[in-house]
Amino acid sequence: MEMELYSNEDLHYLDNAATTFPKPESVLRSAVKFCAAACVNPGRSTFDLAMEASNMLLTARQKLCALFGGTDHERLVFGYNATDALNLVIFGLMRQGGHVVSTRLEHNSVLRPIHHCMDDFGAEATFVGFDSSGYVDPQEIRKAIRPDTKLVIINHGSNVIGTVQDAAAIGAVCREAGVLFCIDAAQTAGVIPIDMQQMNIDVVAFTAHKSLLGPMGVGGLCVGEDVVIPHSRAGGTGVKSAQLRHLEEYPFRLEYGTPNMVGIAGLVKGVEYIEEQGGVAAVHEKEMVLAKILWDGFRDTNGVKLYCADTLEARTPVFSFNINGMDPSEVGTRLDVDYSVACRTGLHCAPFAHEDIGTTPKGAVRFSVGPLTTEKDVTAGVAAVKELAAERN
Numbered sequence: 001m002e003m004e005l006y007s008n009e010d011l012h013y014l015d016n017a018a019t020t021f022p023k024p025e026s027v028l029r030s031a032v033k034f035c036a037a038a039c040v041n042p043g044r045s046t047f048d049l050a051m052e053a054s055n056m057l058l059t060a061r062q063k064l065c066a067l068f069g070g071t072d073h074e075r076l077v078f079g080y081n082a083t084d085a086l087n088l089v090i091f092g093l094m095r096q097g098g099h100v101v102s103t104r105l106e107h108n109s110v111l112r113p114i115h116h117c118m119d120d121f122g123a124e125a126t127f128v129g130f131d132s133s134g135y136v137d138p139q140e141i142r143k144a145i146r147p148d149t150k151l152v153i154i155n156h157g158s159n160v161i162g163t164v165q166d167a168a169a170i171g172a173v174c175r176e177a178g179v180l181f182c183i184d185a186a187q188t189a190g191v192i193p194i195d196m197q198q199m200n201i202d203v204v205a206f207t208a209h210k211s212l213l214g215p216m217g218v219g220g221l222c223v224g225e226d227v228v229i230p231h232s233r234a235g236g237t238g239v240k241s242a243q244l245r246h247l248e249e250y251p252f253r254l255e256y257g258t259p260n261m262v263g264i265a266g267l268v269k270g271v272e273y274i275e276e277q278g279g280v281a282a283v284h285e286k287e288m289v290l291a292k293i294l295w296d297g298f299r300d301t302n303g304v305k306l307y308c309a310d311t312l313e314a315r316t317p318v319f320s321f322n323i324n325g326m327d328p329s330e331v332g333t334r335l336d337v338d339y340s341v342a343c344r345t346g347l348h349c350a351p352f353a354h355e356d357i358g359t360t361p362k363g364a365v366r367f368s369v370g371p372l373t374t375e376k377d378v379t380a381g382v383a384a385v386k387e388l389a390a391e392r393n
């Protein structure tokens, strides 16, 4: 099947923290092939095509469960994105009230559901701060846990400053306190190794369209053994149709209606692409080589303020910066129009993080590298920032 593939050599796409682009060709072909050749519901029937769809879904559950170090692929559930998955966890657990510990690095996909649970259901929350380098001290999480704490939910990799939290140390604190521990892995799944068992993580929330290289519209949860997340929705599952309450067993427990099978078909190939590159750690290492070019360039340019990037350790290739005297949105427009550099400006859906790094209300400019970013893209980004900064010096 002929398909027109992205081929704009002149665009330097540095907005991979929003969504990775371009996607590997295998991802696109798999999604299109599934749509054309086997686009039927999984698990509902036994004719050949339905079995093919069910097998593809099973492969996806197995591959993602293995990627996160989960124990049971049936506990890998699919929803629509990280926001959807995080809502299931937060509303599921906090709708009856109680206390949740989170951080000031969170994305609105965590902050807003928590605030709704506070306003509407009387839940209480403690948002732990981060230090001047962008890291949350696991001991501060320990101090924030109360006898009525039901959930600790943290941003694993910041979509603003790129810092990666010590999930294993926070997991150990949660395990000791007997509190459920969930990570928002929207920015880390596929680029930072995650091992739920070693790190004492109970729930991983992921999205397909960032470093997992899948299409938009797929995300989900990998849920650990013995972890109970009450339903906050109910609906069709294709099985046990006479039952009038939603199923308790996984994966149905947290899946509602027909999944995005076309997206999942693409996602399987995204995970395979990561495997072919040598795995998650190898992808990270390769991206950090390009990140260093950005980092060196920013630090070497007068008038550029880079936030929380003292080191390249324990981080993803996501950087926020501002240029002296320039509005970040103006920088974004100039980068796009004059240099064909695509980036993201503003508050990046993380209002507390920007408040704490001192960039409220206008935010910052963000550059982010992905698995298909080239050296040409990052050198073009650095050259453009240097020229813009020189205009102000």
Ligand SMILES: Cc1ncc(COP(=O)(O)O)c(C=O)c1O
Binding pocket: 017, 018, 081, 082, 083, 084, 107, 109, 155, 157, 158, 159, 184, 186, 187, 207, 208, 219
């Ligand atoms: C840290 C973080 N959490 C959650 C999300 C939400 O992801 P999605 O838009 O796929 O739901 C994002 C997206 O940018 C993110 O960066």
